[in-house]
Amino acid sequence: MFGSLLLAGSRSPLARRAVSGFPLTRKVVERFVAGESPDDAVTATRRLTGAGLAVTIDHLGEEVRDTQATIDAVKAYVTLLGALRPLELGRRAEVSVKLSALGQALDAPMALDNARRICEAARDCGSTVTLDMEDHTTVDSTLEILRALREDFPETGVAIQAYLFRSEGDCRDLAGSRVRLVKGAYSEPATVAYQKKAHVDMAYVRCLKILMEGTGYPMVATHDDRLIAITELLADRNDRDRDSYEYQMLYGIRTDKQEALAGAGSRIRVYVPYGDDWYGYFMRRLAERPANVGFFLRSLRGK
Ligand code: FDA
CATH class of the missing domain: 3.20.20.220 (TIM Barrel)
Structure with missing residues (x-):
């Protein structure tokens, strides 16, 4: 049920703006994404x-x-x-x-x-x-x-x-x-x-x-x-x-x-x-495992 909500959110422009706007989101995203540039991909x-x-x-x-x-x-x-x-x-x-x-x-x-x-x-x-x-x-x-x-x-x-x-x-x-x-x-x-x-x-x-x-x-x-x-x-x-x-x-x-x-x-x-x-990819990874959402929320609270 929660996973379905996250999957619906993965296609919502409003949710995209809200999630992408958190300054700390990037730190969490780095767990699943190698970086932004081709150099980052080559390094990984x-x-x-x-x-x-x-x-x-x-x-x-x-x-x-x-x-x-x-x-x-x-x-x-x-x-x-x-x-x-x-x-x-x-x-x-x-x-x-x-x-x-x-x-x-x-x-x-x-x-x-x-x-x-x-x-x-x-x-x-x-x-x-x-x-x-x-x-x-x-x-x-x-x-x-x-x-x-x-x-x-x-x-x-x-x-x-x-x-x-x-x-x-x-x-x-x-x-x-x-x-x-x-x-x-x-x-x-x-x-x-x-x-x-x-x-x-x-x-x-x-x-x-x-x-x-x-x-x-x-x-x-x-x-x-x-x-x-x-x-x-x-x-x-x-x-x-x-x-x-x-x-x-x-x-x-x-x-x-x-x-x-x-x-x-x-x-x-x-x-x-x-x-x-990274937004759609990231949301699908959260949907696969509720524990990832807890990890995400704790990071947003700076813990
Ligand atoms: P399952 O979800 O049952 O997970 C088994 C165990 O793996 C969990 O108990 C947990 O320990 C761990 N785990 C799984 N997902 C996790 C997560 N997000 N975070 C932390 N732990 C996690 N799908 C698609 O529709 N089109 C595609 O082209 C692809 N391509 C693709 C490439 C590769 C290389 C992989 C591994 C996966 C995909 N997928 C995909 C995603 C795939 O459909 C599926 O959603 C995920 O792999 C999760 O399913 P599992 O088979 O891992 O089983």
């Missing part, structure tokens, strides 16, 4: 890759309303990828892209062209792109754009949200590709998505089975210990070696677990968001 990348983790970097921004904002978003990714190139990290540093930041709602062919430019820049530095998945109204369009991108950039990945009823079918269609499986972070109606946590978790396992039995590269994006244990069982059952799938977690969340997985020889990639448009 150096630190994480130096510790044996891989990264996927997200330039924060979503639901843009004009063409200029989409041009700025492409520029931000191209600049970032240019700054990563000398590090020669290849696929250890990829980028995550929200199509709504590239104009998906304004003009889908324009969003495809924009995404292509980012894929080209990623390929130039030996890296690749994964498309984030946003609310359920965007899934068909995102998968269509993915199909078009994969003609030239077959390594392009996509996130699939286990909470959507349709996702088992999407996993079957994509079982030969790079797929990031997530539980799902948006407020969705009961007509399209499981509402109870236990049902979402069971759906996650069904999707995971399909991906682990397939020939693609599953990217198991969760902080949930039970799902990580199930992934290990499925890897064993399907004779998958540790290079044939990876775990993914969010920047600043369960860093001890991230390091433990890397230390145990698993592939683990950290999703590193940077930029000044």
